[in-house]
Amino acid sequence: MKLLFLALTLLILPSGAQEPAPNAEDPIHQQLRDTRTGIISAIESRDVERMLAYTHPDILVTWQNGETSHGIAELRAFYDRMGKDAFVKFKIPHEADQLSVLHGGDTAISTGHVVAEYDLLGKSYEFDSRWTVTFILQDGKWLVSAYHVSLNALDNPILNTAKSALWLALGIGLGAGVILTWLIGKLRRKS
Numbered sequence: 078m079k080l081l082f083l084a085l086t087l088l089i090l091p092s093g094a095q096e097p098a099p100n101a102e103d104p105i106h107q108q109l110r111d112t113r114t115g116i117i118s119a120i121e122s123r124d125v126e127r128m129l130a131y132t133h134p135d136i137l138v139t140w141q142n143g144e145t146s147h148g149i150a151e152l153r154a155f156y157d158r159m160g161k162d163a164f165v166k167f168k169i170p171h172e173a174d175q176l177s178v179l180h181g182g183d184t185a186i187s188t189g190h191v192v193a194e195y196d197l198l199g200k201s202y203e204f205d206s207r208w209t210v211t212f213i214l215q216d217g218k219w220l221v222s223a224y225h226v227s228l229n230a231l232d233n234p235i236l237n238t239a240k241s242a243l244w245l246a247l248g249i250g251l252g253a254g255v256i257l258t259w260l261i262g263k264l265r266r267k268s
Contacts (some may be wrong), residue, residue, distance in 0.1 A: 106176050109212060110186055112219040117170045125156055133222040141206060141228045154238060165194040168203060183214040191226070204228055 112131060119127035138146040148153040149195055169192040177185040192205045193215075211223040 100174070103179060105179060105182070105185065108219055109177055109187070112212065113173075116221070117167065117232075120164070121167065123161060125153065125161070125162075128156075131152065131221055133215065133220040136221060137223045139225040139227075141204060141226055146156060153161055156263065163195045163197055165201070168192040168194055177212070185212040185219070186210070187212075 114130045116128065119131065129152070132152065134149055135148070136148060136152055138152060140146070140155065140159075142159075144155065145157045169190070171189055171191045173187045173189040177187040179185050186209070188207070188209045190205070191206055192203060195202050195204060206226050206228055208226040208229060210221055210225075212219045213222045214220075215267065
């Protein structure tokens with residue numbers, strides 16, 4: 078009985094060795110948050126050189142319009158052609174769905190959501206997008222090696238504008254058809 082009591086007491090008393098807290102967050106996640114903050118700041122300030130400092134030389138990007146950029150030169154060309162004049166601001170900067178999935182301590186993959194305002198074709202659009210990013214750790218710095226950003230193909234501001242324009246054209250065409258039919262009928266009655 079004394080042996081059983083001693084065994085139970087040893088199990089209940091805290092041991093000298095500290096076990097890691099369950100669900101302790103890997104410090105890598107804070108490093109990734111800091112990287113995210115730097116990237117967002119660079120984008121908002123339109124500092125392309127600072128943006129590119131966060132990208133791997135062999136970066137792969139797929140944009141909302143379906144275009145892809147392979148490497149820094151293509152990324153810079155896309156930004157010069159589309160991004161620097163079109164991007165207005167983030168309404169909701171990149172927010173991760175959950176902590177990044179870590180692979181081997183030097184690769185992290187994350188998904189999330191972003192809402193940004195763009196000026197395209199003379200109009201302002203708000204894009205509510207989903208994204209996936211892959212980071213790799215190189216020389217002690219987290220770099221974006223792949224980024225994919227998508228709009229909802231069935232419900233987005235560009236499509237909604239096109240649908241509105243189609244309904245307007247249909248209304249104008251229908252109205253013109255009615256007026257033309259009335260005029261032709263009136264001219265036939267006179268002859």
